[in-house]
Amino acid sequence: MKQIMIHPERCVGCMQCMAACAAAHSRSGHLFAATLESPLPKPRIHVGSGLWEEGFPNRCRHCDPAPCLFACLPGAIFRDEKTNTVRVDPDRCINCASCAMACPFGVIRYHAVPFRGGKKVVAVKCDNCIERQGRGEIPACVEVCKSGALTFEESGEAMKRKTDAVSRSVSAGAEGTELPEGFSLLRAIKKARLQLQERR
Amino acid sequence: MEYVIIGNGIAGVSAAESIRPIDREGRITMIGDETFPPYCRPMISMVLEGAVGSDRLPIRGADFYERLDIRPLLGARVSEIDVDGKTVITEKGEAVSFDRLLIASGADPRPIKAEGLDLKNIFFMRTEAHVRGMERALPDVRRALVLGGGLVGFKAAYGLMCRGIEVTLLIRSGHPLSMQADAAAGKMILEKLTGRGLDVRTGLAVTAFSGKGRVRQAHLTDGSELPCDLAVIGKGVLPSRSFIPRDHIDLDLGVLVDDYLETNVSGIFAAGDVAETTDIARRSRWVNAIWPEAEAQGRIAGMNMAGQKIRYGGSLSRNVIRIFDTDILTAGIVTPESDAVYTAIQSKDPLYGTYRKMVFREDRLVGAVLVNRIEQGGVLTALIRSQMPITIEKERLLDPLFNVKMLMKQ
Numbered sequence: 001m002k003q004i005m006i007h008p009e010r011c012v013g014c015m016q017c018m019a020a021c022a023a024a025h026s027r028s029g030h031l032f033a034a035t036l037e038s039p040l041p042k043p044r045i046h047v048g049s050g051l052w053e054e055g056f057p058n059r060c061r062h063c064d065p066a067p068c069l070f071a072c073l074p075g076a077i078f079r080d081e082k083t084n085t086v087r088v089d090p091d092r093c094i095n096c097a098s099c100a101m102a103c104p105f106g107v108i109r110y111h112a113v114p115f116r117g118g119k120k121v122v123a124v125k126c127d128n129c130i131e132r133q134g135r136g137e138i139p140a141c142v143e144v145c146k147s148g149a150l151t152f153e154e155s156g157e158a159m160k161r162k163t164d165a166v167s168r169s170v171s172a173g174a175e176g177t178e179l180p181e182g183f184s185l186l187r188a189i190k191k192a193r194l195q196l197q198e199r200r
Numbered sequence: 201m202e203y204v205i206i207g208n209g210i211a212g213v214s215a216a217e218s219i220r221p222i223d224r225e226g227r228i229t230m231i232g233d234e235t236f237p238p239y240c241r242p243m244i245s246m247v248l249e250g251a252v253g254s255d256r257l258p259i260r261g262a263d264f265y266e267r268l269d270i271r272p273l274l275g276a277r278v279s280e281i282d283v284d285g286k287t288v289i290t291e292k293g294e295a296v297s298f299d300r301l302l303i304a305s306g307a308d309p310r311p312i313k314a315e316g317l318d319l320k321n322i323f324f325m326r327t328e329a330h331v332r333g334m335e336r337a338l339p340d341v342r343r344a345l346v347l348g349g350g351l352v353g354f355k356a357a358y359g360l361m362c363r364g365i366e367v368t369l370l371i372r373s374g375h376p377l378s379m380q381a382d383a384a385a386g387k388m389i390l391e392k393l394t395g396r397g398l399d400v401r402t403g404l405a406v407t408a409f410s411g412k413g414r415v416r417q418a419h420l421t422d423g424s425e426l427p428c429d430l431a432v433i434g435k436g437v438l439p440s441r442s443f444i445p446r447d448h449i450d451l452d453l454g455v456l457v458d459d460y461l462e463t464n465v466s467g468i469f470a471a472g473d474v475a476e477t478t479d480i481a482r483r484s485r486w487v488n489a490i491w492p493e494a495e496a497q498g499r500i501a502g503m504n505m506a507g508q509k510i511r512y513g514g515s516l517s518r519n520v521i522r523i524f525d526t527d528i529l530t531a532g533i534v535t536p537e538s539d540a541v542y543t544a545i546q547s548k549d550p551l552y553g554t555y556r557k558m559v560f561r562e563d564r565l566v567g568a569v570l571v572n573r574i575e576q577g578g579v580l581t582a583l584i585r586s587q588m589p590i591t592i593e594k595e596r597l598l599d600p601l602f603n604v605k606m607l608m609k610q
Contacts, residue, residue: 008605046603048601048603048605049601049603049605050605050606050608051592051596051605051606054605056603056605058603058604058605067578070492070495070496070499071492071495073240073242073243073491074240074243074252074256074259075240075259092256094243094246094251094252094256095522096242096243096246096520096522097520097522097527097529097574098242098491098492098520099578100520100529100574100575100577100578101492101518101519101520101529101531101574101577101578101581102492102578102581103578103579104578104579104581104582104604105578105579105604106575106576106577106578106579106603106604108575108578109575110575
């Protein structure tokens, strides 16, 4: 089963995944129409920044076992076994924020969604774009990511690629990693700028 | 194998659910006072405020006992445990023998001393039956009195206010939510509630209730009288342990358990609001009577009863409260007693209405308070739970943009 993989070292912090995610979970499904909707669609992937302002796409890991699922008071959080997706039933959710206290990654938000009139505030998190996948499409965040920070692939294959890259990098005569130089350059610039600001 | 579980709250339910897949043959008996299907206790305050109907309370289907092949003995409490004879005796006189026993009897509301407590419309707020009683009384209620500035008192006051009832809250000490939040956060909640019309009186207690059949007045320690046609007593809870033989089973405030939730008697376990476990932040024994710990303890105790050896990592006090448009999330030690051992840092942003406080013991996080923007609360709770050293600047944890990536080196 294919899953969304995150490669934070490739994230440039452009936040296009956030816009695409919000649009994908809107009524219209289109970015420009989505900006006029009420409730205003919001992303379920959150690009934050690390200590040196490096981009960090943060989304639900669909943990197993999932702490949010155990913590949910009304039993609104459940696991969709077929797609290995931890989901929230907006009808059962009582917006108690018990899951906010449980999620070790801080990826759950609370706002209205296009559901029954769009007035009810509920816990909102990544749903692996189950609806899009049902139409044969890949998750919206992955589709729009230009830098390869988000991929949609079999976890075994992704793991093998990483393992291979590590073993190549430690071999004699290694040519470095597969990561293009631009990424490390961008990081170096961001870090240097912050260090200069601190010195001033 | 004969399993007996005392209590059908979340600890008992979770225990039964983790025993059954491991031991399909064993006989499980659950003894419970409440006859309602297993339900979500923290949600009863939401029923009071009218946010959810009582039909949403059950967390398991009516077929729960049947589905897991459990023999339910409901409607009576346990009156005695015969440790040597390995038998539990109920108030109805039924005797049930056990090989493995779980004490998950929970907690009962702390009683108060006052005259006239037998009048109608004086309630505790602990069970769905209490809230059902309150709901029935509501149509004739205009003024309510809530005793206790703890979590239950606040939730009761908030719930009644949401129903359009004039509420007076009596707090014995000046500082509300003293067990859950620090003074600053407590004050923010108090201001929210008083801003919406809550009448708060501090340093006072009730000496007597009076009325004809049902409560009409409360008489306070300063000699004044307060008209009220409903009263809620929310003075906290005490572990329900009167049936536990002290000469056999080690008791403190709660039943003492080891890292595997077993008592000093082999084969007898305890979990939930009645159990006294090791508190991760305080590094001492503590009764953390909260729903998520009861669920975890029940689940782990059940596995250990069925013969696995699963370690319980300790408990952590924590709470999240939503009152009107204000969110408060707290975890661990929020009001440190000693400056020598703990350092606390805080920040306030009036623009966003946020307040944050972090409490450290050396380089470990041991407590956190968040008022509004609580989304990263789980990251902080996980940091307290894991006791990982914080290697970044501590102030970073107060940053409104704090996220889990900031804890990573690269």
